Amino acid sequence: MKIKEEASERHVLTITVDNEAGILAKIAGLFTARGYNIDSLTVADITENHNVSRITIVTHGPPAQIDQIHAQLERLVPVHKVVDLTEVGPYVERELALIKVAGTGDIRVEALRVAEVFRAKVVDTSTRSFVFELTGTPDKIDSFIAIMRELGIVEVGRTGVVGMIRGPEAA
CATH class of the missing domain: 3.30.70.1150 (ACT-like. Chain A, domain 2)
Known part of the structure; x- marks a missing residue:
């Protein structure tokens, strides 16, 4: 009996976070610990007072894995918002x-x-x-x-x- 594998999909995630030391390491560690791959990663300060940064991650995975990544990112304390651009519509x-x-x-x-x-x-x-x-x-x-x-x-x-x-x- 063959087990059907879910198709891997490309997703672009934007994560708004407090601009503090170690947050990028936490997020990268979350991916590493679970064996998820990051295809692309960008980070930049997005506010005038330098309090908030935006991280954009491109990753691949089946829908269940992407949902899990999304949920785990939202649980991190300095994370304000996680948006899967691939899911919200045209981008x-x-x-x-x-x-x-x-x-x-x-x-x-x-x-x-x-x-x-x-x-x-x-x-x-x-x-x-x-x-x-x-x-x-x-x-x-x-x-x-x-x-x-x-x-x-x-x-x-x-x-x-x-x-x-x-x-x-x-x-």
């Missing part, structure tokens, strides 16, 4: 990447042409390399990197996903 997500590509001659010309198509911005250049800045969905960035890999990627840095629900309401 926008973006990521920033810096991609260094080395090359001369035709490779250099092709890298610039591809960058233009993807609307990547040249933020640094030398006679033998470029650093491109690209914002967009993770899929867009993955596609750009795949093409640039063939042209001579030297280094990639990515910020991780940030997301927000569409419309006038706060998450």
Whole structure:
């Protein structure tokens, strides 16, 4: 008899927390202790007085696991709110990447042409390399990197996903 496995789904969680030492370690520890993977993690202060931070985590798992993560995060003391953007409706997500590509001659010309198509911005250049800045969905960035890999990627840095629900309401 085969046991049916639940399909793993991608979820974008935003967590509003007190901006205090150790909160990120608590949240990461919660994921680690239960064997959950974090695909992307971003953290930033979001208030003028620096009291509150917003953490955005991208993770994968079956619905029951995501529900469990949500419930466990809400029980942590410095957590104000947990929102699963994937569940609340339409949302926008973006990521920033810096991609260094080395090359001369035709490779250099092709890298610039591809960058233009993807609307990547040249933020640094030398006679033998470029650093491109690209914002967009993770899929867009993955596609750009795949093409640039063939042209001579030297280094990639990515910020991780940030997301927000569409419309006038706060998450």
